Amino acid sequence: MDRVSSSMKQVSNPLPKVLGRRGGGSGLDAERDGFERSQTVSINKAINTQEVAVKEKHARTCILGTHHEKGAQTFWCVVNRLPLSSNAVLCWKFCHVFHKLLRDGHPNVLKDSLRYKNELIDMGRMWNPRFPGNLQMSDRQLDEAGEKDVNNFFQLTVEMFDYLECELNLFQTVFNSLDMSRSVSVTAAGQCRLAPLIQVILDCSHLYDYTVKLLFKLHSCLPADTLQGHRDRFLEQFRKLKDLFYRSSNLQYFKRLIQIPQLPENPPNFLRASALSEHISPVVVIPAETSSPDSEPITDLVEMDTASQQSLFDNKFDDIFGSSFGNDPFNFNSQNGMNKDDKDRLIEQLYREISGLKEELENFKAESHRLVMQLRGRISELEAELAEQQHLKRQALDESDFLHTELDELKKQREDTEKAQKSLTEIERKAQANEQRYTKLKEKYSELVQNHADLLRKNAEVTKQVTVARQAQGDMEQEKKELEDSFQRMSEQMQRKSQEQTEVLEALKRELAASKQELQSLQSTLESSTQSRGEQSTRIASLEQEKDSWTQAMAQHNQEVANLQAELQHLKSMLDSEQESSTKTLEALQAQLGKKESCEQALQQQLLDQQFFLLQCTVQEAEQMVQDSLNQLNDPAHISCVSSTDYLLSRTLAASDCIERLQNTHGKYVSSCTDVSSLLPCVAMFAHLISDTILQGSATAHMAPLEPADLLLEACKQCGNEALHYLSALKDKASLENADCTPVRNCLSRISAIGEELQPKGLDVEQEELGDLVDKEMAATSAAVEIATARIEDMLSKSRAGDTGVKLEVNERILGSCTGLMQAIQVLVLASKDLQREIVESGRGAASPREFYAKNSRWTEGLISASKAVGWGATIMVDAADLVVQGKGKFEELMVCSHEIAASTAQLVAASKVKADKDSANLSKLQQASRGVNQATAGVVASTKSGKLQIEEKDSMDFSSMTLTQIKRQEMDSQVRVLELENQLQKERQKLGELRKKHYELAGVAEGWDEDAAD
Known part of the structure; x- marks a missing residue:
């Protein structure tokens, strides 16, 4: 708390x-x-x-x-x-x-x-700890720790191996520090070192038990070959743990503190699933403190299990043959104790096997039932999820339709509201116009009142004009009536039209002007008449009454205008409230519709993202495949791989067809972006065929002349790079639409063109003579190699007799390496003959060898060509070595000849491997001999380079006696010589390319390649 x-x-x-x-x-x-x-x-x-x-x-x-x-x-x-x-x-x-x-x-x-x-x-x-500190777990907890995943169980087993290995190392370290020749367990120092091992023994017993159970579980899920490393590591730790348990049980210190279990004699057999039932978990017992050291002996779990099984078998025996059989006076079992005859042992063995088979059967049934129930449950879950998704889809469609309908209604309501708003605006505009007209009328009325006041002031002088005033009074009454009529007409016209109000105003203005003129005339009359004052006063009083009546009429008119304005304001407020409510309803429905549309768009976008993620994973695997093929081009182990041009052309044709399909499916996916199922297999097939084409092109280049081989390798590398560029464009959404595989198709066309140029054309030899020609060429090659070997030995003996010092050392090293190369070539020729003989014997059937050679003319021609090249190369190499020993030749010529021999032997091996069985022992010998030739060739090149360096060091210039001018002169001569040599090198390289090209054409004509191409 x-x-x-x-x-x-x-x-x-x-x-x-x-x-x-x-x-x-x-x-x-x-x-x-x-x-x-x-x-x-x-x-x-x-x-x-x-x-x-x-x-x-x-x-x-x-x-x-x-x-x-x-x-x-x-x-x-x-x-x-x-x-x-x-x-x-x-x-x-x-x-x-x-x-x-x-x-x-x-x-x-x-x-x-x-x-x-x-x-x-x-x-x-x-x-969230998986394992407790005391490592005590049930089988269910152990399964939960692995989360029912075989990968987790695999990693968990490795970690337990590491843990147990650390415990065993601690065990061994403590024992190595003790002097086991004396009773160290009874000394205080020995007990100080041995006491921590009690916890180690407890941990080791649990780790050993869990390791055995996990290994049985892994063997039930994975192949036995995959777990070979686990089994080897377990056997090693089993032997160490058994030995340490045995040594610990013999120590007096442990006997009174802990009961150490003994492991079985033989480790568990993980390849047999029923052996798990025979496994007994080792149990370490720590006696109570009151028990004496010797009161409880060490329990051997294996012997206890054997005794229990023995009693079980005895009971089953009595059940089958009857209990009286045990009381038989002739029962040898009762007379001789535990000695049993062969029949009893056979019965026990059969019982043991039957019980083991029953347990295996029950385990298999239980596991099968569990798997079936698990699969059924998973199927039910998937069906329920599918039904739920379909229901949600239908519900979403229904809601979408309903929202679309509501949206249409709202649009109509919005149009009606806009119409009403327009009409309201028109009414407001008219009301404002009326108000403006009223304001003008009010101003005109104010002017009339002011004029009337002026008239009152002027009428003060007309008191004497009574008679004339009486006459004028009638006129004024008439004017009053006319003014009342005009005011009534004006109020009515103000409610109807603004034009009538304007006319009334104009009429009033005209009448006002007339009244002004009349007043002026009356004034002149009043000035001349002073006797009509009384009557004028009466007229003034009547005018005041008329003024009051006009004031009341104007107040009533103002009240009516105010009432109209209040009613107009009320209509405005009602219209605003209705418009606001309709706007809120429309916004709510639009928000709901937008939410549904966004949800639907999110689901659609999630589906598109998942499909594009699958495409990215597939493209990533395809890139890895193409990159692996490009990496193998630089692998030294790939140099020995060879292939034919026919197979290369078939691969390029298949890759071109795949590119056509890939372009079609890519266009469909870009146009719709909804279905990626047709694009994924095309991408995988594209990567596979491009990788195969690159590898086959490289293997074909190993058999071709130098210049076409370089062109073919360059085309293969360019094809791989273009394929990687195209695949990287497929992974990005921005460049997916513009991804183009036309450069890849162009590279394939270039590879096909080079392959067609490299296709062989046959020999101008009769088919019947091919068999004899093969034997002759092989014999001639063997003879040429033997002659070369003899010449090298002769040159070596002459060099030893005539040369000394560095020259003798260089000659011996070079001729010795050449002798080793000739011996390797002899072994290769013999192995090729044996393999050739085996191929002929296994493939000719009832036909003769000559008929077999005639039937397989292309293969025979390849053997003949390779044999000629080997013999010729051996002869040329001996000549070059002779010139080098005599000091007349060049070291570079010897290195070139050795490389040429290596290429010729590789051609011979490739020609022999075409029809050989891959499991043939003679083929293995031939490949071994080919590796020996390659090693001997490397030795010749190394010895030649070393000898060249020694000769050059010996012939180095002496600058001690040269002056500055001489050194400068030598420097200029060296620069001139360098430029000349660089020019010669460029020309020689061009010449070499032309010679190889011509040699390849002549070799093709000699071997009949044109005829095969025409066929």
Whole structure:
């Protein structure tokens, strides 16, 4: 409880130091502080020691926080202060929240979390140990530790081997430090060293038991050859552990502290599954403290098992033959004790085999039943998942249709709303126009009132014009009526049309002008008449009454306008509310539709991403295949591989056809990007055929002349590089559409053209003479090699007689290596004859050897050509060696001749391997002899180079007696000589290429290649 409370105190710390209040008081800092505080509170509320589920609102706040800051820096800053290693609930809730952030948080959460990978691994190991400290586990727990995966069991076995090996090394080290000739176990120093071995014995017993069970489990899942290393390592540790257990059981110190089990005489047979039932787990017993050292003897588990099996067999014997048989006075079993006759042993053996077979059968039945039930359950799960996916698909389609329908309705409603809004705008526009007209009328009325006031002031002087005023009063009453009629018409026209209001206003203006003129005339009349004052006063009173009536009419008109404006405002508010509600409904439906469409697009995009991931994996494997073939071109072991031009042409033709199919499927995939099933096999076949073409082209180049061989190898390398470029374009979505395999097709066409030029054309020899010609050429080759050997020995004897010093040493080394090469060639020729004889005997059937040679003329011609080349090369090499020994030849000529002989022998081996059986002993001898020739050739080249260096060192220039001018002159001469030699070298290389080309053409004509091409 104290630890939990301390954890709560640590968790409740709301703000770390890095989240403290910043100075400055700026808006951004305040916003950042508020964000960090809210994130800290939400993280502490989501990840706490209370054993309740994480609230969604806290987790949602953490997720939104990662999107806000585009990362998880704040999250990790807060989490690093939580005591995750001290509370399991706290660590569990942290894993829950962290998993949510990885799935729903910002994409940068993964990048920010990679730096904490080691801490997460250590935390997982601390809270999830597979093996307890005492290594005591049941079989079920051992299966759970491997997670029912054969790869995990394989790795677990290796780790147990390492663990047991460390324990055995400790065991052996302690024993080696003791003097076993004396009773060291009774001394204090010896017991100090032996005491820790008790724990080692306990661990070793468990490790040995688990290793045996895991090996039986692995042998039931993997081939026996795959586990050969495991079995060898187990046997070695079994012997060591058995010896150490035996030596420990004889020590007096261990006898009173621990009972050490004895391992069986023979290790378990992992190749027999039933042997697992015979395995007995070794049990180490630690006696109680009160027991005496000699009270409990060491228990041999194997003997106990044997005794129990013996009693079981005796009981079965009594059940079959009757218990009275044991009481028979002639029962030799009772008279002689444990001695049994052959019949009893046979019966026991049969019982043992029957019981073992029954156990195997029961185990097999149980395993088969378990597998069947597991597969059925998996099938049911997959069917349920398929049905659920189909249901979800139908539901999504129905929802999509429904949302489309609602969207159409909303579009219609939106159009209606837009129409209503347009009409409302028109009404508002008209109302504004009416208001403007009313304002103008009001202004005109104000002008009339002002004019009326002026008239009142002027009428003060017309008090004497009573008579004239009476007459004018009638006129004014008439004008009043006309004004009332015009005002009524004006109010009515204001509600209907603005044009009528304008006309009324104009009429009023005209009437006002007329009244002004009349008033002026009345004024002139009043000035002349002073007697009509009383009547004028009456007229003034009537005018005041008329003014009051006009004022009341204007107030009533203002009230009506106000009522109209209030009603218009009410209509506006109602229209705004309806428009707002319809807009909210439309936005909600559009958001729901967008969510469904985004979900559908996400599923579609996920399917496309998975298909493209499969394409990337396939292309990656294809690149690895093509790259391996390119790497083999530089492998020295590949130099001995040869092939024919016919097979190379067949491979290039198949690769060209595959490229056509690949282009078609690639175009279909680029156009739709929905189905990648047809493209994947084409990519795999493309990589396979391109790799095969490259390897076959390289093997064919090993048999071709130098210049065509170089061209063919260059074409193969270019083909591989173009194929890798095309495959890399397929892996990238940006370059997938523009990926083009036309350069690969061009490279294949170039390889085909070179292969067609290299096709052999046969010999101008009768078919009946081929058999005799083969024997003659082989005999001539043997004779030429023997003659060359004799000449080399003769040259060696002459050199020893006439040369001394460095020259003699160089000649002996060169001639000795040439003699070794000739001997290797003799062995190769003999092995070729034996293999040729075997091929003829195994392939001719009832026909004669001559008929066999005639039937296989192409192969025979290859043998003849190779034999000629070997004999000729041996002769030329001896001549070159003779000139070198005499000091007239060049070392480079000897090296070239040795290389030529190696190429000729390789041609002979290749011609012999064409029809030989791959398991033939003579073929193995021939290949061994070919390797010997290659080694001897390397020896000739090495001795020649070494001799050349010794001769050059001997003939080095002496600069001691030369002056500066002489040295400068020699330097200029050397530069001139270098330029001349470089020019000669370039010309000689061109000449060499022409000679090889001509030689190849002549050899083709001589061997009848044109005829074969025509056929």
